[in-house]
Amino acid sequence: MKRSNTWIKQLGGIGAALLFSTSAVGITREITAVFRPDPANPMQNKFENTTPLSTVCANHMPSRCKQLNIFSLRAPEFRARTIAPVLANHEDERQGFMVKVPSDWRDLQVTHVMTGETETVQMRMAGIGTPWDVPRPPGVSAWARPGQSWQSVWANAPSPCVSTGFLVASTNAAAYFWLVPEGAGACSRKTAQDLSYINLAQMEYAYEIKTPNPLGMSSGLYRGSLTYSMGPRADFDFGDVVIPVQNAITFNFALSVEHSLRVDIPPGGNRIELIPEGGWQAWLNRGRTPARLYRDQTFRIAASSRFKMQLECSIVMGNTCGLRNGTGDEVPVQVAVTLPGGIDGQGDQAVRRRPLRLDGSGTELFQPLFYVNDRPGTLHFEVLRDDMGEMLKQPGSTYSGVATVMWDSQI
Numbered sequence: 282m283k284r285s286n287t288w289i290k291q292l293g294g295i296g297a298a299l300l301f302s303t304s305a306v307g308i309t310r311e312i313t314a315v316f317r318p319d320p321a322n323p324m325q326n327k328f329e330n331t332t333p334l335s336t337v338c339a340n341h342m343p344s345r346c347k348q349l350n351i352f353s354l355r356a357p358e359f360r361a362r363t364i365a366p367v368l369a370n371h372e373d374e375r376q377g378f379m380v381k382v383p384s385d386w387r388d389l390q391v392t393h394v395m396t397g398e399t400e401t402v403q404m405r406m407a408g409i410g411t412p413w414d415v416p417r418p419p420g421v422s423a424w425a426r427p428g429q430s431w432q433s434v435w436a437n438a439p440s441p442c443v444s445t446g447f448l449v450a451s452t453n454a455a456a457y458f459w460l461v462p463e464g465a466g467a468c469s470r471k472t473a474q475d476l477s478y479i480n481l482a483q484m485e486y487a488y489e490i491k492t493p494n495p496l497g498m499s500s501g502l503y504r505g506s507l508t509y510s511m512g513p514r515a516d517f518d519f520g521d522v523v524i525p526v527q528n529a530i531t532f533n534f535a536l537s538v539e540h541s542l543r544v545d546i547p548p549g550g551n552r553i554e555l556i557p558e559g560g561w562q563a564w565l566n567r568g569r570t571p572a573r574l575y576r577d578q579t580f581r582i583a584a585s586s587r588f589k590m591q592l593e594c595s596i597v598m599g600n601t602c603g604l605r606n607g608t609g610d611e612v613p614v615q616v617a618v619t620l621p622g623g624i625d626g627q628g629d630q631a632v633r634r635r636p637l638r639l640d641g642s643g644t645e646l647f648q649p650l651f652y653v654n655d656r657p658g659t660l661h662f663e664v665l666r667d668d669m670g671e672m673l674k675q676p677g678s679t680y681s682g683v684a685t686v687m688w689d690s691q692i
Contacts, residue, residue, distance in 0.1 A: 307508075307529040308356050315537040316495035318585035323652040326585070328492040328536060335485055337410065337458050341447055349460075351407040351487040359484035361411070361525040367476040369423075374520065378413070378479060379469035381518040382406035382486065383509055384461045391505035391534055393498075400493040402534055404507055408487030409468075410447070410458035411519075415476050417453040423474040434470060442468035458485060467518065479523055488532075495538055496585060496649055500690065503536040540586035541652070542690045550578050553662050553684075555614070570673060574664040584624060585652040588690045590644040592616055592637040595683035600638045604664070604680035610671055615663045616684055621656035624649050634661055637686065646692065660686060 314328040330352055338346035338353035346353065367377045386403045393399070415423060424431035435457045438444040442459035449456045459468060508531040509516035512524065519525060557564045557571030564571045594602035598613040605611045620632035625648050637644055662684070664672070672680060 306527050307531055308358060308527050309531045309533065310354055310356070312490070312532050312534045313537070314490075314492060314535075315539065316498075317539045318541045318583075318652040318654070320583075320652075320654045323654050326494065326496050326651055328495060330490070337408070337445075337447065337485055337487065341458070342445060345445070346487070349407065349489075351460075351489045353408065353485060353487045355483060355485045356530065357483045359411075359481070359525065359527060361481035361519055361523050363476075363478045363480075363522050364524050365522050367472055367479055367522060369473055369475050370471060374467060374469035374471070375513075376522055377469065377471055377520065378523065379467045379518070379520040380409050380411065380459075381467035382409050382461055383516040384463055384465045386463070386491070387507065389505050389507040389534065391503035391536055394502045394504055396499055396501070398499055398503075400498060400503060400536075402493065402505065402536070403491040404532065405463060405489050406461060406486055406509075407463075407489045408445075408458060408460045409442075410456060410485040411481045412454065412456035412483055414454035414480050414482065416478060419474045419476075420453040421450060421455055423472045423476055424470060426473050439468045439470060441465040456485075460487070467520075469520075481519070481523065481525075492536065495540075496651070497587060498538050499692075500538050500540040500586065503538070504534065506531055506533045508532075538586075540690060541583050541654075542586055542588055542688060543583040544688050545581045547579070550580065553578060555662060555664055570666070570669065572666055574669065574672075576662045578660045578662065580658050580660065581655050582621065582624075582658050582688070583652075583654045583656075584647075584649050586690050587646060587648045587692055588688055589641065589646055589692055590618060590637060591641055591687040591689060592639055593685040593687070594639065597639065600640055602639075602682055602684040604682040606672075606675065606678045606680045608675075608678070610675070610678075610680075612664055612668045612672055612680060614682070614684065615661075615665065616686070617661040617663075618644070618686075619659040619661065620647060621653055621658055623651055623653045623656070 313331045315331055316328045335353045335355035371377050383406050386405045389402050390399050391402055421431050424434045435455055436448045438459040442461055445458050445460060447458040508529050511517040511528050513521050553576045555574040555576050557574060596603035596605055601613050601615060603611045603613050616637040617634045618637055619634055626632045627646055635643055
C-alpha cells in the first residue's frame with residue numbers, strides 16, 4: 282500500500298459479475314441517539330449519536346468527521362449499473378458518471394411513543410462514495426488524461442465536492458469518498474475512453490443531523506423516519522445512464538431521552554419547626570410580638586428536564602396549608618420555593634420565593650437551561666404576623682399540620 286496525501290490500495294478483482302434485481306426495492310437504515318445528562322459536563326446538553334460508524338469515519342478520517350460533525354454509514358446492498366455505454370468526453374454529465382445527493386437540510390418529525398409529543402430533527406447528506414468497476418481494457422486507465430493520472434482524477438474531488446484523499450483501487454475497479462458541502466449540486470467525472478459499462482457496488486455516505494433541545498423533551502423514546510428517493514433526478518441522482526437497482530433509502534430514527542430529576546433533603550429536614558428570628562427567648566425577653574414564624578429548609582436538586590411543583594395539605598386553608606392546635610384553632614402557613622440558578626420559571630424569570638399553592642398556579646413549569654446537578658434550593662415556610670394573633674393568645678399551645686411538596690416531571 283502506498284501512502285501519501287492519498288490512500289491508494291490494491292483491490293481484489295471486483296469484476297463485472299454483479300447480479301442486479303429487476304424489482305424496485307428500498308434500503309433501510311436505523312439512526313439512534315440518546316440524551317443522558319452527564320454530571321461531568323453539565324453544559325453539554327445534546328444528543329449523542331449512537332449509530333455505529335462505517336469505515337470512513339471510524340478508520341479513515343475520524344478526526345475530520347468529528348470536526349465536521351458528520352457520521353458515515355454503508356449500504357452494502359446498493360447496486361447500480363449503466364443502461365447504455367458511456368462515451369468518452371461526453372458533453373452532458375448526466376450521460377456518464379455523476380453523483381448528486383440531498384445535501385440541503387430536510388426536516389422530519391419524531392414522535393414520543395407514549396405521549397404523542399412531537400419534535401423536529403433535521404438531516405442532510407454530507408459525503409458520498411460508490412465503489413465502481415469498468416471493463417478491462419481499458420480498466421481504470423480510461424479516466425487518465427494528458428498530464429493527469431487516473432488516480433489524481435479520482436482522489437481529487439470535482440467541484441463542488443471536496444476531497445478526502447481516500448482512494449482504493451485495482452486494475453479495473455476503485456473506491457473513493459468525497460465530501461459534499463451544504464447545498465452542493467452534482468459532482469461528475471468524464472471518461473477519456475469509451476466504456477461499455479460502469480457498475481456501482483455498495484454505497485458509503487456521510488450524513489449530518491440536527492437534533493432538538495433535549496431539555497425541553499419528555500423522558501422516553503421518540504421515533505420518526507425520512508425517506509429519500511433514488512434514480513434519475515431523484516434525491517440520490519446518478520445521472521441518466523447509471524441507474525440504481527434500489528429506488529429509495531429510508532432512515533428510521535430512534536431518539537432516547539433519559540432525564541434526571543432528583544431531590545435530596547437532609548436528615549430531619551422533613552420535620553419543620555417554625556420559630557421567630559433569633560428564637561422565642563429573644564422575643565419573650567423583649568415582650569414584643571414576633572414579625573413572623575418561619576423556617577427555611579434547604580434541599581439539593583439535580584434536574585435536566587422541565588418539571589412542576591405541587592402542594593398538598595392535611596389541613597386546607599384557602600389556597601394553602603393550615604396548622605391546627607389541640608382545641609381546633611387554625612392558622613394558614615405560606616409555602617414558597619427558591620430554585621438554584623439555571624432553572625427558570627415561566628417567562629424566563631429566576632425562581633425566588635415563588636409561592637406554592639394548592640391550585641398549582643405559578644409553579645406549573647420550571648425549565649432547566651442546562652443540566653443543574655446537585656445544586657442547593659430552599660423551601661420557605663412562614664406564618665405571617667397578621668395570622669399569629671390567635672396563636673399568641675394561647676401560650677404553650679402546639680400547632681401542627683402536614684404539607685407535602687412534590688417535584689413532578691410529568692407535565
